[in-house]
Amino acid sequence: MGAFLPAVALVLLLTVVLYWLLIATEGVYLGPRVVTWLYDRAASQYEAIKKFDPECERALIGAPLARMLPPGATILDVGAGTLRVARALRxxxxxxxxxAVDRSRRMLEEGRKLLPGAGACHLVQADCMALPLASGSCDAVxxxxxxxFxxxxxxxxxxxxxxxxxxxxLLLSxxxxWARWYMPGHVRSAEELTRMLEREGFCEIVFVPxxxxxxxxxxxxxxxxxRAQDVPDQGQALPAPAR
Ligand SMILES: C[S@@+](CC[C@H](N)C(=O)[O-])C[C@H]1O[C@@H](n2cnc3c(N)ncnc32)[C@H](O)[C@@H]1O
Structure with missing residues (x-):
């Protein structure tokens, strides 16, 4: 009996920690490989879990992007999952x-099933830290x-x-x-995110509920x-002296 209660307490504690690491925070504290592994495993249930409202998706994502960009423009959807953006645009x-770029192959495959004849959607399995696209090649991200994550x-x-x-x-979320406190260190306040975007040279930053x-x-x-690092120092900015 002496060792029983501490053993039960330990098992309970381990269960709570594992739940928090793998379910509640979806592997973010265990690195991108674990996040991808979890999304691959959950891909077939993702839509049922999220329960997206098609009309909201159309009105809040598809229609504004369609209005903002000319026909034929290129939109890069990073962490595209089950092709939410492509479906909202359709x-x-x-x-x-x-x-559509995502680390999880299974998420992209699920998306392809939901977007029949996904002709105008090109799927790429890649990490958002190294996008396999040329600089300046997209009209929207x-x-x-x-x-x-x-x-x-x-x-x-x-x-x-x-x-x-x-x-x-750039359109991001x-x-x-309460969801702000769910993943400490991985979620930014509006002020922090604004500063980060400005540091990367973005302007006209607007938050919309x-x-x-x-x-x-x-x-x-x-x-x-x-961006500060793109501004040449004075020496570089001066034209070469005429001979
Ligand atoms: C919550 S889902 C969002 C999917 C989709 N954007 C949506 O709104 O439904 C997060 C997605 O990000 C992807 N992801 C996470 N980290 C990534 C990374 N470093 N590079 C690319 N995709 C990533 C996951 O595989 C997953 O499909």
Whole structure:
């Protein structure tokens, strides 16, 4: 009996810790490989868990993006999951093309099943820290419900900034309310996120209420890049002396 209670307490404690690490925080404290492994395993249940309302998706994601961008524009959906953005655009009758990037192959495959004839959607399995796209090649980048899973958000935002064309738009989500305290160190306040976006050279940053747990955040890459590290020092800026 002496050893029984401590053993039960230990098992309970381990169960709570494992639940928190693997279920509640979806592996974020165990690194990107574990996050991807968990999303691969949960891919077939993702839609049933999230219960997206198609009309809200169309009205709050698809239609605004379709209005903002010309037909044929390229939208990069980073951490695309089950192709939420491509489906919202399709529902809005949009003519933009989507490149969907995600670390989880199974999430992308589930998305393909939900978007029959996904002709205008190109699927790429890759990490958001190293996007396999040329600099300045996208008119918009979406980054929905992904920021909290990334180990270095500043570097991920810099990657989004790199692939955007000058004047391009970034649409991301930011956790709020009680969900802010769920993943300590992985969720930013509106002020912190604004500072991070500004540091990466974004401007026209606007927060819009979206879901109970998230705000939508819009930011623009300036037509002329303004990051501190991009400003040449005076010596470099001077024209070569005439001979
Ligand atoms: C909560 S889901 C969001 C999916 C989709 N954006 C949506 O709003 O439904 C998070 C997605 O981010 C992906 N993800 C997490 N870390 C990633 C990374 N470092 N690079 C690319 N994708 C990542 C996961 O595989 C998962 O599909």
């Amino acid at each position: 529902a809005a009758g949009a003519a933009q093309q989507v490149i 979406t980054f929905l419900e992904v920021a909290e 990334v180990q270095n958000l500043g570097a991920a935002l810099a990657e989004c900034q790199r692939v955007l064309s000058p004047g391009g738009v 930011n956790r709020k309310g 979206w879901q109970v747990e998230y705000d939508l955040v819009l930011a623009r890459k300036p037509v002329r890049t303004q």
